[in-house]
Amino acid sequence: MPVVFIPALLRPLTGGASQVEAAGETVRALIDNLEAQYPGLRERLVDQGRLRPNVSVAVDGEVSPIGLLESVGPESEVHFVHAISGGSR
Amino acid sequence: MSTPTYSVLGTRPIRHDGADKVTGRAIYGADVHLTGMLHGAVLRSPHAHARILRIDTVKAAALPGVKAVITAADFPQGPDRIVDLGEGDTPLSYIRGNVLAIGKVLYRGHAVAAVAATNAHIAEQAAGLIQVEYEVLPCVLTAPDAMREDAPILHEDLETTELGKKSGKVSNVAVHFRHVLGNSEEAFAQADVVVERTFDTATVHQGYIEPHNATALWNEDGRIHVWCSTQGSFVVRDVTACILDVPVQRVRVTPTEIGGGFGGKIPVYIEPVAAMLSKKTGRPVKVLMSRREVFEGTGPTPGSHMTVKMGVDKTGRMIAAQASLAYEAGAYPGAMVGPGGMCVFASYNIANVTIDGYDVVVNKPSTAAYRAPGATNAAFATETVVDEIAEKLGMDPMELRLMNAAKEGTRRADGPKYRRICCVEVIEAMKNHPHYSAPLEGPNRGRGVAVGFWFNAALPSSCTISVNADGSVNLVEGSTDIGGTRTSIAMQAAEVLGIAVERVNPTVVDTDSVGFTGVTGGSRTTFATGYAAYEAAQDVVRQMKERVAKIWEVEASAVNFEKGAFSAGEKSMTFAELSEKLGSTGGPVVGRGAVNPRSAGGSFSGAIADVEVDPETGRVSVLRFTSIQDAGKAIHPSYVEGQMQGGSAQGIGWALNEEYYMSPDGGMMNSSLLDYRMPTALDLPMIDTCIVEVANPNHPFGVRGVGEANIVPPPAALANAIYRAAGVRMNRLPMKPSAIMEAIWAKGN
Numbered sequence: 042m043p044v045v046f047i048p049a050l051l052r053p054l055t056g057g058a059s060q061v062e063a064a065g066e067t068v069r070a071l072i073d074n075l076e077a078q079y080p081g082l083r084e085r086l087v088d089q090g091r092l093r094p095n096v097s098v099a100v101d102g103e104v105s106p107i108g109l110l111e112s113v114g115p116e117s118e119v120h121f122v123h124a125i126s127g128g129s130r
Numbered sequence: 131m132s133t134p135t136y137s138v139l140g141t142r143p144i145r146h147d148g149a150d151k152v153t154g155r156a157i158y159g160a161d162v163h164l165t166g167m168l169h170g171a172v173l174r175s176p177h178a179h180a181r182i183l184r185i186d187t188v189k190a191a192a193l194p195g196v197k198a199v200i201t202a203a204d205f206p207q208g209p210d211r212i213v214d215l216g217e218g219d220t221p222l223s224y225i226r227g228n229v230l231a232i233g234k235v236l237y238r239g240h241a242v243a244a245v246a247a248t249n250a251h252i253a254e255q256a257a258g259l260i261q262v263e264y265e266v267l268p269c270v271l272t273a274p275d276a277m278r279e280d281a282p283i284l285h286e287d288l289e290t291t292e293l294g295k296k297s298g299k300v301s302n303v304a305v306h307f308r309h310v311l312g313n314s315e316e317a318f319a320q321a322d323v324v325v326e327r328t329f330d331t332a333t334v335h336q337g338y339i340e341p342h343n344a345t346a347l348w349n350e351d352g353r354i355h356v357w358c359s360t361q362g363s364f365v366v367r368d369v370t371a372c373i374l375d376v377p378v379q380r381v382r383v384t385p386t387e388i389g390g391g392f393g394g395k396i397p398v399y400i401e402p403v404a405a406m407l408s409k410k411t412g413r414p415v416k417v418l419m420s421r422r423e424v425f426e427g428t429g430p431t432p433g434s435h436m437t438v439k440m441g442v443d444k445t446g447r448m449i450a451a452q453a454s455l456a457y458e459a460g461a462y463p464g465a466m467v468g469p470g471g472m473c474v475f476a477s478y479n480i481a482n483v484t485i486d487g488y489d490v491v492v493n494k495p496s497t498a499a500y501r502a503p504g505a506t507n508a509a510f511a512t513e514t515v516v517d518e519i520a521e522k523l524g525m526d527p528m529e530l531r532l533m534n535a536a537k538e539g540t541r542r543a544d545g546p547k548y549r550r551i552c553c554v555e556v557i558e559a560m561k562n563h564p565h566y567s568a569p570l571e572g573p574n575r576g577r578g579v580a581v582g583f584w585f586n587a588a589l590p591s592s593c594t595i596s597v598n599a600d601g602s603v604n605l606v607e608g609s610t611d612i613g614g615t616r617t618s619i620a621m622q623a624a625e626v627l628g629i630a631v632e633r634v635n636p637t638v639v640d641t642d643s644v645g646f647t648g649v650t651g652g653s654r655t656t657f658a659t660g661y662a663a664y665e666a667a668q669d670v671v672r673q674m675k676e677r678v679a680k681i682w683e684v685e686a687s688a689v690n691f692e693k694g695a696f697s698a699g700e701k702s703m704t705f706a707e708l709s710e711k712l713g714s715t716g717g718p719v720v721g722r723g724a725v726n727p728r729s730a731g732g733s734f735s736g737a738i739a740d741v742e743v744d745p746e747t748g749r750v751s752v753l754r755f756t757s758i759q760d761a762g763k764a765i766h767p768s769y770v771e772g773q774m775q776g777g778s779a780q781g782i783g784w785a786l787n788e789e790y791y792m793s794p795d796g797g798m799m800n801s802s803l804l805d806y807r808m809p810t811a812l813d814l815p816m817i818d819t820c821i822v823e824v825a826n827p828n829h830p831f832g833v834r835g836v837g838e839a840n841i842v843p844p845p846a847a848l849a850n851a852i853y854r855a856a857g858v859r860m861n862r863l864p865m866k867p868s869a870i871m872e873a874i875w876a877k878g879n
Binding site for chain 2: 046048049059084085094104106107118121
């Protein structure tokens with residue numbers, strides 16, 4: 042099952058756990074399943090059907106250009122990282 | 131793994147736009163002249179923080195020659211929304227408020243109103259006749275001051291956000307983030323040497339030579355055409371359409387040649403203003419910024435206040451680190467503190483790390499990207515602390531870095547593990563470079579080193595390649611050419627097609643004429659648009675194989691293509707020979723490439739600096755400087771070296787001289803190139819370069835972007851050199867003569 046690394050500021054929602062397992066073949070499905078385990082987590086990551094501004098998702102060490110649509114493998118590591126906007130903001 | 135051999139890549143051909151550039155024929159934004167064109171001028175705020183009570187344009191509008199006067203009230207003011215600019219999401223209200231102030235001015239130089247007139251002098255005179263009544267408010271200019279409980283508040287609706295959770299309290303801190311890896315507090319208790327220092331860096335500007343410019347024509351049929359100097363024509367198109375509330379389809383942007391950007395020409399400032407003036411007048415309108423407007427009205431890079439603490443065991447192994455980074459966003463949220471937090475310890479493998487970052491609004495211009503945005507500030511702090519630890523341990527500073535260098539599989543403080551990276555190779559190249567072991571003799575001289583990292587950006591790019599009957603090809607792309615990218619992109623197409631790069635005609639076109647292409651920024655153009663050119667060339671080869679198969683009556687899969695020649699069995703035909711036959715074998719061949727890479731692969735860079743410090747004046751002379759950087763694969767080594775030298779020169783300026791010198795009431799006191807002291811050729815030695823090549827697995831030729839990481843280590847390398855020359859640890863940028871003398875005197879006391 043994919044392993045999700047929980048950002049420090051969200052760990053109060055996971056009882057302090059920094060890594061949790063969650064099923065899902067896409068980032069969107071994975072967040073939905075996380076929400077079922079840890080209510081409130083989705084709202085912190087997703088707004089209006091997309092990742093919040095300043096949030097990117099990295100799957101297996103690479104930041105995805107397609108966010109919630111990114112595929113997740115059964116052995117994947119998933120991180121929510123600060124978006125790098127190299128320019129306007 | 132064997133090293134691939136290339137025919138074109140790695141050579142140094144003459145750039146395609148070279149003749150136009152050296153003869154002055156290249157068309158820059160200021161060269162655009164349209165029939166009936168008017169000239170615009172922008173009125174800017176004299177106050178750093180004030181409420182706009184009233185704007186009276188009657189006198190200005192009455193001046194003979196004036197055709198239109200506009201304020202924010204002339205623009206659509208629909209509900210706020212998040213705008214996807216292709217490289218970062220931004221609230222539309224922030225962009226809109228920065229283009230022309232709404233209700234409040236937030237920095238001196240904030241645009242308030244604009245005029246179109248028959249010539250630039252009348253426009254400027256008319257702008258001076260606009261009467262604005264202000265209620266001047268207290269201003270706040272630094273992150274620590276803006277974070278105080280009693281600080282003047284810039285935005286009455288701004289609350290601190292912590293990963294989607296608002297604080298419920300109005301604040302100048304827009305964002306707080308935290309990265310935690312392991313347990314740094316516990317690890318510090320195990321450390322044998324701990325160093326904690328606090329650093330401040332001043333606001334600095336990218337300093338591109340060509341000021342911003344925009345010419346716009348709002349046509350009678352509702353279509354808008356903009357010509358401008360930009361790093362991202364599609365960003366200009368999309369932002370202009372958002373601000374004017376028109377469909378993207380109605381906006382066409384032609385990027386002119388660009389006289390430098392370094393990240394500062396990604397934001398949009400005057401393009402929507404020129405367009406609105408054109409709508410009001412029915413004529414094309416050109417707006418040019420002065421140098422003062424560039425300094426006071428466009429986005430510099432953030433000043434910062436940082437504390438970095440690192441702990442090592444007695445062998446030198448780094449076991450704990452903490453950082454607190456507060457970056458000045460300027461007037462609107464968006465300081466590059468996020469990347470700063472991801473880069474602050476990026477060069478090292480440390481198991482226990484805590485990083486806090488704060489995005490803080492202050493009454494200065496809204497900040498923009500500047501080469502590896504956020505990373506240079508952070509590396510100044512980290513690499514100075516690392517140097518001090520090496521000294522306390524009695525270790526060679528390169529050995530300490532090498533022992534702790536990040537490598538493939540190292541987990542970064544923000545979570546992900548590195549893929550194939552090149553930190554070790556860069557440090558080894560520094561250590562083995564003749565500069566590092568060369569004698570440095572004489573009093574008041576010292577040598578310093580530092581390393582740095584930048585992620586680079588990927589983002590989408592598009593290209594098409596059409597084949598001409600003479601075997602040449604036309605390559606159409608949407609990336610503004612800043613550092614010779616027409617040629618570095620054309621070289622990648624030429625390599626695939628097996629033709630000389632001179633047989634490729636690269637053209638940068640407008641937004642109607644090519645697929646979406648992200649900004650020329652993030653060191654991405656040779657990487658991503660080069661990748662698109664590679665794909666387009668591969669598409670050409672696939673189609674050409676089908677033509678050969680038709681002529682030879684064989685299956686396309688039986689056709690080989692190597693070094694510019696098609697073959698099947700005994701038969702062969704060159705690319706040029708087949709090109710002649712396209713008309714009779716099915717018509718034109720046009721290849722297309724559109725890419726959206728998952729990851730750009732980062733780049734590490736190192737700097738070795740020798741300085742001499744005058745103990746009487748504090749002046750720092752840079753005696754020798756070497757820049758070392760991983761390029762993955764250096765497509766055109768001269769351009770890679772040019773990027774390394776340019777980034778180093780800017781890093782040296784940032785380190786030693788450059789700053790926004792602010793009056794207490796928020797005025798920039800040195801907004802000219804006479805007083806804002808960028809280094810000239812007379813201030814710098816020849817900057818030596820050493821290219822390291824560790825192939826990037828995310829690019830077909832192994833390319834890594836090289837435009838940014840080189841600016842990251844120079845300030846720290848110079849600070850460490852100054853310490854060895856003068857015996858003082860500098861914790862503030864710029865390390866100008868007065869700051870050096872203050873440090874020397876403080877040490878003496």
